[in-house]
Amino acid sequence: MNNPRSILLIALLLVSYLIWNQWQQDYARPAAIAAPETTVPAAPGTAPPAAVASDEVPSANATPQTPTNGDAPAAAVPGATTEGKGDLVEVSNDVLKLWIDTRGATIVRADLLAYPQQPKDYAHPVRLLDDSADHYFVAQSGLASAADSVKAASHQDTFVAEQKSYTLAPDQKTLEVTLTWNDPAGLTVRKVFVLERGSYVLGTRQEIRNAGAAPWRGNAYRQLQRVIPQSASHGFFGSITNPQAYSFTGAAWYSLDEKFQKLAFDKFLKTPLQGRPVTGGWVAMLQHYFFAAWLPPASSAETYTTEVRDGVHPRFTIRAMGPALTVPPGGSETSEARLYIGPKLQSSLNDVAPGLALTIDYGILTVISEPLHWVLAKFHALTGNWGVAIILLVLLIKAVFFKLSEAQYRSMAKMRKLQPRIQALKDRYGDDRQKLGQAQMELFQKEKINPLGSCLPMVVQIPVFFALYWVLVESVELRQAPFFLWIQNLTAPDPYFVLPILNAATMIATQYLTPTTGMDPVQAKMMKAMPVVFSVLFAFFPAGLVLYWTVNGMTSLLQQWIITRRIEASDKA
Incomplete structure (x- = not known):
């Protein structure tokens, strides 16, 4: 040869x-995108609500629809990184170090301790999740109420942490972190994060207790939101010789029927994912070497959507909305999911979830x-x-x-x-x-x-x-x-x-x-x-x-x- x-x-x-890929990076990537109003999926057979902006709390039981010129204007979107922040709770095991914002109990930073930014410089590990404006990438979760007049704990509501920091001790195998939200009407939500030794998989639970007089109805949701990452390369020639510049970066999802699908950032508005029901799948945001993915239970019927929020740094969201929940007075419900934050390790990803190793994107030559x-x-x-x-x-x-x-x-x-x-x-x-x-x-x-x-x-x-x-x-x-x-x-x-x-x-x-x-x-x-x-x-x-x-x-x-x-x-x- x-x-x-x-x-x-x-x-x-x-x-x-390589030149074609770099041209895509330089000229085909979206800049400040005029995002249309979008809606969020939910259980079938219910009335659709008004359109919402992507950074708003998603509406429960919404039927996806294509926006028209007559749609209602979107509500105001909160600030990106500096407004409305809560306290940060530091959590770590032997491979992950996380920071959880009490506002929404959102994971806003994640360091991969075994992967230094520069060789052998473990004092400065790769930061996959980040709440800075230029590198914004967070993992959010919450509840969406079926009734607009009834409150629920979304990713914008403030939780209370029991401690400021948690560290997995040498004699521990698991570590649990709990944040709590209370509503005067009687609804209590506890978000529980579970870390295991040597694992990049984070267990999550949303425990809902209803001490009120009326049933609570709604949906649990999980979403990943990020901006387009800045390339480390400088200049055209430096970009085409840097694999990071043309490795796929964007959203991806997996379903048992359609298998692995991906959506580049410049396709979010052209071919959005709107209300696709999936059982036994997952949603993810990919980049070179690393990714984050929400992994719902295999038996849970989820609805996947993608959205874009306009701004100086446009935010791209992929969401999994869970099935409808009903919590009667005096009752409780729990919604569980796992969150993977880590490297693309082909040898172990399929053990975490079916099809997860496909995030290592070899393209059409995967079979070889x-x-x-x-x-x-x-x-x-x-x-x-x-x-x-x-x-x-x-x-x-x-x-x-x-x-x-x-x-x-x-x-x-x-x-x-x-x-x-x-x-x-x-x-x-x-x-x-x-x-x-x-x-x-x-x-x-x-x-x-x-x-x-x-x-x-x-x-x-x-x-x-x-x-x-x-x-x-x-x-x-x-x-x-x-x-x-x-x-x-x-x-x-x-x-x-x-x-x-x-x-x-x-x-x-x-x-x-x-x-x-x-x-x-x-x-x-x-x-x-x-x-x-x-x-x-x-x-x-x-x-x-x-x-x-x-x-x-x-x-x-x-x-x-x-x-x-x-x-x-x-x-x-």
């Missing part, structure tokens, strides 16, 4: 894809990428080094495709042997391309050479290459993983450019062994420039990707050299 035509094709496909990731993880378990695992995976792929590659290189070696005779035909027929083509085909038939023999094996291998490319880009396990010597971070560029230079040398050697039969002068010039172009490009790519490409090129070169020598030796004999 490392001959010049293969390199040119793959390079054009890859660079075109997942087995490749599984093999890569096995090699890592064997060697303890992700760089060595990448090398072993490349060698395994080369072994699987050995026969195809052998046929490819045999065809190339025979074509190389015919170069003097083909040049003689060009000299004989000059500019008469029809006679030249006919003479070349007769020569190929006489020598039993298929001119496409070097292309067909490459076409088979290209999907595997791109599938492995996305495995290396999306695998959080490789994030900041060290290799050897000067490469201490496989997701950062090679600091001394050794791998890009080795790759350029490999490409030059490959060009020497590869026939240029039938190649026009423009293409030949492009081939000569490719080592320099790739060296510059790979100088900014993550070292893990360059390591894969370089090892693949070296093994291909060795294989091609051996086969070429064998054919030349047989000709001499």
Whole structure:
């Protein structure tokens, strides 16, 4: 797969894809969006309420409808980050550190303690949930009353915490945090958060007790709300070489019938999710390496919606509204759900919820990428080094495709042997391309050479290459993983450019062994420039990707050299 035509094709496909994604980032992303009024789903057979803005408390038992020019104007939306805040309650186990705002008992910050922002700097872990204006991303929950005149504990109401901070002790397996809201009419709501040791899954309960004189009716809801995250890259070229810039960021959900679905931020207004009933699914907000997801009980009939709120930093919301609840006087009800806040660990996500591993978005090549990731993880378990695992995976792929590659290189070696005779035909027929083509085909038939023999094996291998490319880009396990010597971070560029230079040398050697039969002068010039172009490009790519490409090129070169020598030796004999 490392001959010049293969390199040119793959390079054009890859660079075109990265440029297209960056164009989407720069020009297709929504800015200040004039969000239409939207409504929130609920139990069927009930009357729809007036439209509400996305940051308002959702209305219970609402039937989704498409807004028209005659809809009522939306109510005012509260301030984004500084207005109406309550006290912060700090909660942590051994892998998560959370801050819960007493206003709404909302999780407004979440640090992933095992994932530093910079290698080995565990004092500054990745902050996934954040209530700052530029990085706003929170997990909200609450109750929506069926009657406008009856209060319920929403994500805007103030709760009371029993303590200011909670920490899972070394001898504890679980930690419970309780916040309480009371209404003078007799309704009491306790929000209980449960953390377990070593787990990114947060158990949540909304316990409703009705000490009033009338039944309370409504729905429990959970939602994730965020702004578009700011890219860490600067400039166009820096963006196309940064996987975070083109990894999918947006909303996603899962259902047993439609499986995994996702919605980019620029599609929120064009194709919103409106009142879709789902049982046994989940809703999530995804980004590179990490995500948050609300996981309702498998038996709960939820209704999913998406919304957008206008502003300097537009907020995007995906919500799961639970089934209708009725709490009689003197009675109680509990609504439960789980919240995942953490990394995209393919080995364990499906154990948390069905289909959750699909948040690791390999695109249309998932069916190939997942087995490749599984093999890569096995090699890592064997060697303890992700760089060595990448090398072993490349060698395994080369072994699987050995026969195809052998046929490819045999065809190339025979074509190389015919170069003097083909040049003689060009000299004989000059500019008469029809006679030249006919003479070349007769020569190929006489020598039993298929001119496409070097292309067909490459076409088979290209999907595997791109599938492995996305495995290396999306695998959080490789994030900041060290290799050897000067490469201490496989997701950062090679600091001394050794791998890009080795790759350029490999490409030059490959060009020497590869026939240029039938190649026009423009293409030949492009081939000569490719080592320099790739060296510059790979100088900014993550070292893990360059390591894969370089090892693949070296093994291909060795294989091609051996086969070429064998054919030349047989000709001499």
